[in-house]
Amino acid sequence: NNFKEFPPVGVETFDPFHLPLMNTLILLLSGTTVTAAHHSLQHGKYDNAKLMLWITVILGLAFTGLQVLEYSEAQEQRKK
Numbered sequence: 001n002n003f004k005e006f007p008p009v010g011v012e013t014f015d016p017f018h019l020p021l022m023n024t025l026i027l028l029l030s031g032t033t034v035t036a037a038h039h040s041l042q043h044g045k046y047d048n049a050k051l052m053l054w055i056t057v058i059l060g061l062a063f064t065g066l067q068v069l070e071y072s073e074a075q076e077q078r079k080k
Contacts, residue, residue, distance in 0.1 A: 030059035
């Protein structure tokens with residue numbers, strides 16, 4: 001067995017309760033808001049549907065921004 005030690009020597013891990021947790025929560029919330037938008041459309045509540053879609057877009061942008069931050073931090077750790 002080649003994996004007697006985990007993580008392997010030289011591999012730095014990151015805290016899963018920092019950015020990964022935030023991104024998971026954002027994804028779950030955006031799934032909720034897009035579902036709420038769909039429900040609002042089905043019931044003719046177009047103003048609420050529009051609001052929920054805008055919130056979904058904002059959450060998507062936040063998710064993307066955190067992904068960029070997470071990957072840039074990983075690159076910085078890799079350069080050390």
